[in-house]
Amino acid sequence: MVQSSTQNGTSQAGAELPPNMAEIKSQGVDQVLAEMNRMPLFMTTLDETDGEGGENIALEALKALAYEGTKYEIAENFRQQGNECAREKQWTDAKEFYDKAIAALKAPPKEPDPEEELEEGVRIMEIGDEPELDEEEERKKEAAVEEACYVNRALCNLEKKNYRSCIQDCASTLRLNPSNIKAFYRSGTSCLALDKLAEATDACMRGLSLDPENASLKILSTKIAARKTHLEGVEKARREREEKAASEKATLSVALKARNIKTRATEQAPDLEDASIKLENPLDPSSTLTFPVILLYPQHSQSDFVKAFSEFDTIAQHLEYIFPLPWDSAKEYHLEGVEVYMETMAGGLMKVGKKMKLFKILGSGKCDVADGLVRMNVVPKAHAEQFVATRKLQKGT
Structure with missing residues (x-):
């Protein structure tokens, strides 16, 4: 049997690799794959170095090709790449290509060097x-x-959703072509997103004046009108709330003044949440007033909160359901065994009757309501004298 051979007499099984590939013979699979990844055609990850801290020459050559040609050719190349990304909804990448295209158009013209030579030493024309x-x-x-x-x-x-940048780009478009329908539509859409309804309407109307049957602009016009109606409704409701609140505040002021009840505000108002001085009918000053009341037990550092204490209620009416107190182990707090004190506007204390109605206490002219909250001190009779003495000492009286 005749053995097949190549022209130089070397068997196919032992044929030598081409000179440019001979070094692969000594490399492992990982090394070969790494080397192939550096070739733009086979890249799976971006490798911009030659493995020794320098540039990937093949890759840099491809990059340089993107800037070969006239300004129009360079920009058109980037525009087409941007369009491809946009079709895939890769908006960030598409924007970068459009950025490069615009930058290429605005770049100063290159000054060619007639003495520049190619690698082969041939002079350029x-x-x-x-x-x-x-x-x-x-x-x-x-x-x-x-x-x-x-x-x-x-x-x-x-x-x-870079709406302001979108509006700026549309303005640049319209400076180049005042009849660009897409620019009017996209500008109007961005203005609508920012609730700049006057600007959105203007852009939409200008676009429709150029193309009255444009479906996108018609839909945009409907959206703008709906948004305008909604915002007008919101604004109307806000004004009505403010007017109602102002009217209720004025009515409450009249009601308090008619009852000779003084109020004041401090710099450290407590958080009462939704509790406040209220009229049963907010617009009728003669209707029943209710007050938030805090019952303080200073001898034991405890308290109870009554959210709505009617002006016609007595202290006794509320103490009856509050007593007995769960923490009162000595059984000192009972209706007949306590006294109630309130601070006067002069800084002293006044003893108030447990069966006196609240509007009479507050309308006496001796005490006021601070920060919308009535404060009452409930003290066992056995400790009343000590409580009053201590409070006078604290006030320096």
Whole structure:
């Protein structure tokens, strides 16, 4: 049997690898894969170095190609890449390509160096040998690309909810082409998102004046009208609430003044949540008043809170259901065994009758209501003298 052979007489099984691939023979699989990843065609992860801290020459060469050609060609290349990303809804990547396209159009023209040489040592053609460009045609093409990039970048910003940036891009688009319908639509949509309804309406109406049958602009117009109606309703309700609150406040002031009840505010008002001085009918000063009342037990550092104490109630009526107190182990607190004191406006104490109605106590002119809260001290009779003496000592009287 005749053995097959190559021209140089070496068997196929022992054929040598091409010189450029000979070194692979000594590399492992991981090394080969790592080397292939550095080649742009096979990359699975971005490797910008040559493994020794330098540049990946092949990759840098591909990057440089993106900036070869006229301004229009460079920008158009980036625009198309941006459009591909936009079709995949990759808004961040698309925006970056449109950024590059716009930057390329605004970059100053390159000054060619006629003495520059290629790697092979061949001189590039002289400036005069380059094919002449139709400058007017180039400007038109550049303007068209710039308009497309601005309006498409506006879409990216709209999708990313960068509404103000979207509006700016639409303005740049309309400076280039005042009839760009997409710019009016996207600007109007962004203004609507920001509740700038006057601006949204203006953009929408301008677009419809150019294209009265545009379905997107018609829908946008309906949305703007609905939002305007909603906000007007919200504003109307707010005004009505404020007017009602002001009216109720004025009525309450009249009611307190008619009863000779004094009120004041301090810098350290307690949080009463929804408890407050209220009229049964907020708009009728003659209706029944109720007050938040705190019953203090100073001898034991305890308290009870009555959220709505009617002006016609007596202290005894409330103490009857509050007593006995769960913490009163000595059984000192019972209706006949306690006295009630309130602070006067002069800073002293006055003893109040447990069977006296609240409106008479507050309307006596001797005490007031601080921060909308009535304060009463409930003290066992056995400790009353000591309580009064201690309070006088604290007040320096």
